[in-house]
Amino acid sequence: xxxxxxxNAAIGVFILFFVATIVLGSTVRFWRPLLNRxxxxxxxxxxxxxxxxxxxxxxxxxxxxxxxxxxTAYTVIAVPALVYSTGGFGFxxxxxxxxxxxxIFAVMPKLWTIARDGGHATAADIVRARFGSRTLELxxxxxGLVAVLPYIALQLIGIRTVVEALGYTGMxxxxxxxxxxxxxxxxxxxxxxxxxxxxxxxxxxxxxxAAVIIVPIHLxxxxxxxxxxxxxxxxxxxxxxxxxxxxxxxxTLALSSAFAAFLYPHTLTGILAAKSADTIRQNAxxxxxxxxxxxxxxxxxxxxxAAGIVTTSSSQVVPQLFLAIxxxxxxxxxxxxxxxxxxxxxxxxxIGAANLIMHNILPRHSESVTGSRLAGLGVKVxxxxxxxxxxxxxxIDLQLLGxxxxxxTFPALIMGLLPLRLSAPALIGGWASGSLFGLGxxxxxxxxxxxxxxxxxxxxxxxxxxxxxxxxxxxxxVLGSVIRLALGASPSTLQPRQSVRRQG
Amino acid sequence: xxxxxLLLLPFAGLLWVPLYNRHDPVLLGFPFFYWYQxxxxxxxxxxxxxxxxxxRQS
Numbered sequence: 001x002x003x004x005x006x007x008n009a010a011i012g013v014f015i016l017f018f019v020a021t022i023v024l025g026s027t028v029r030f031w032r033p034l035l036n037r038x039x040x041x042x043x044x045x046x047x048x049x050x051x052x053x054x055x056x057x058x059x060x061x062x063x064x065x066x067x068x069x070x071x072t073a074y075t076v077i078a079v080p081a082l083v084y085s086t087g088g089f090g091f092x093x094x095x096x097x098x099x100x101x102x103x104i105f106a107v108m109p110k111l112w113t114i115a116r117d118g119g120h121a122t123a124a125d126i127v128r129a130r131f132g133s134r135t136l137e138l139x140x141x142x143x144g145l146v147a148v149l150p151y152i153a154l155q156l157i158g159i160r161t162v163v164e165a166l167g168y169t170g171m172x173x174x175x176x177x178x179x180x181x182x183x184x185x186x187x188x189x190x191x192x193x194x195x196x197x198x199x200x201x202x203x204x205x206x207x208x209x210a211a212v213i214i215v216p217i218h219l220x221x222x223x224x225x226x227x228x229x230x231x232x233x234x235x236x237x238x239x240x241x242x243x244x245x246x247x248x249x250x251x252t253l254a255l256s257s258a259f260a261a262f263l264y265p266h267t268l269t270g271i272l273a274a275k276s277a278d279t280i281r282q283n284a285x286x287x288x289x290x291x292x293x294x295x296x297x298x299x300x301x302x303x304x305x306a307a308g309i310v311t312t313s314s315s316q317v318v319p320q321l322f323l324a325i326x327x328x329x330x331x332x333x334x335x336x337x338x339x340x341x342x343x344x345x346x347x348x349x350x351i352g353a354a355n356l357i358m359h360n361i362l363p364r365h366s367e368s369v370t371g372s373r374l375a376g377l378g379v380k381v382x383x384x385x386x387x388x389x390x391x392x393x394x395x396i397d398l399q400l401l402g403x404x405x406x407x408x409t410f411p412a413l414i415m416g417l418l419p420l421r422l423s424a425p426a427l428i429g430g431w432a433s434g435s436l437f438g439l440g441x442x443x444x445x446x447x448x449x450x451x452x453x454x455x456x457x458x459x460x461x462x463x464x465x466x467x468x469x470x471x472x473x474x475x476x477x478v479l480g481s482v483i484r485l486a487l488g489a490s491p492s493t494l495q496p497r498q499s500v501r502r503q504g
Numbered sequence: 505x506x507x508x509x510l511l512l513l514p515f516a517g518l519l520w521v522p523l524y525n526r527h528d529p530v531l532l533g534f535p536f537f538y539w540y541q542x543x544x545x546x547x548x549x550x551x552x553x554x555x556x557x558x559x560r561q562s
């Protein structure tokens with residue numbers, strides 16, 4: 001590798017910014033009252049305060065919180081890494097993070113209203129109340145927990161990656177990542193990420209803007225950059241950017257990722273903590289601003305090619321690019337941005353998962369903050385286990401499996417909003433068959449995200465998560481009809497439906 | 505109805521990949537594939553905003 005090694009300036013700047021963010025977030029309950037004096041005794045419970053921030057976040061905080069945990073540090077590392085190794089194909093993250101917003105706009109205000117009226121904090125809460133089924137609640141809760149663990153693991157890997165890029169080796173970088181995350185979440189609750197998310201965003205914006213301005217200047221403009229990058233990627237006929245047989249995977253991966261994105265406990269936490277349904281609508285209009293940044297981040301993968309970065313470990317693409325083109329102190333700043341960018345979402349993820357354990361998985365509904373904190377810590381230990389006992393490559397595969405698993409809660413949570421006659425046993429049957437089918441396909445395909453299908457002269461590779469969701473929906477519908485017929489459609493077998501028409 | 509169409513437009517514009525899987529025309533050095541998709545970001549914001557207005561009127 002021809003990149004310079006980081007020096008003390010890089011390490012110093014990194015530590016300064018990273019530690020300052022952790023201290024600010026961990027001490028949030030001491031300085032927050034100074035900013036805002038009006039709220040004191042209005043909170044329903046301490047648990048809702050720690051886990052949902054009191055359900056009082058306005059448009060700005062929601063923007064930073066949802067944007068902050070949706071666009072994770074792993075995005076900054078993994079999306080350019082994918083673009084680096086596959087070219088234009090890795091860009092599917094862009095359509096994915098665009099079409100997710102019309103979806104949020106159409107669906108999430110309804111879900112928020114149901115959650116507020118019922119006092120629900122998690123997806124599993126909503127499903128239990130709606131279908132009156134403890135089994136379905138457990139199915140949704142366990143899916144959420146299993147899906148989010150590898151996601152947290154990837155954030156720890158993100159922090160580890162930049163600490164390693166600073167020249168440290170062995171277990172120290174990982175230990176550093178874990179301890180900082182644990183302290184930050186334990187002390188701050190959801191207020192910590194909500195109020196430090198803006199620091200993270202400002203830092204990421206500075207790093208990314210500097211990169212997208214400075215790198216093309218180095219290389220002689222964007223035209224020259226794209227030109228230089230294509231020489232490192234396989235050439236395609238007819239000026240295509242992705243090859244013919246990659247177009248269907250490109251579109252279906254974008255679609256399945258968009259459907260899955262806001263089923264995760266951490267993204268849903270950000271939505272449910274909003275103050276009103278209109279806060280969510282407003283955010284659907286303005287959150288795409290982040291997507292522009294994501295597009296620029298994705299281009300870092302091409303810039304790395306153009307800048308002559310050669311590495312076999314694709315997660316090192318961005319750190320190596322920063323070290324190669326920036327003065328070392330600024331590279332240190334960018335690394336701190338990535339590390340903070342991992343800390344904020346990982347903390348929201350741990351809280352989302354802790355909410356699931358406390359509300360839905362443990363047999364008795366518990367509201368103690370210490371319990372939630374312990375559950376959150378347990379989740380992080382689990383994530384640490386994922387990193388220690390599985391290698392990084394496998395963590396990425398696990399995250400893929402997580403996407404397939406979380407997508408199977410779509411019928412219960414989202415289709416449950418539609419005026420369809422769904423029943424708990426049918427949804428459970430659909431969930432079980434979709435999950436088994438999806439995991440089975442992943443296993444047979446050697447953990448690839450797409451599966452080849454063919455019918456009637458048409459053949460293409462389709463996102464495995466989407467295929468499994470198709471099986472899930474069909475089974476749910478068929479089982480639902482069979483159960484209705486078998487029981488003579490007696491009204492008592494169907495759960496009473498709550499009104500979804502109310503506006504927040 | 506109008507709202508549904510507004511919200512479905514980004515899906516139509518972005519999920520039919522052959523529509524934009526091309527290098528030309530280049531804009532500011534960006535191949536069509538890249539700038540076309542980036543351009544959908546502000547367009548989607550405006551479409552959602554219009555859907556929101558439609559919602560409020562009715």
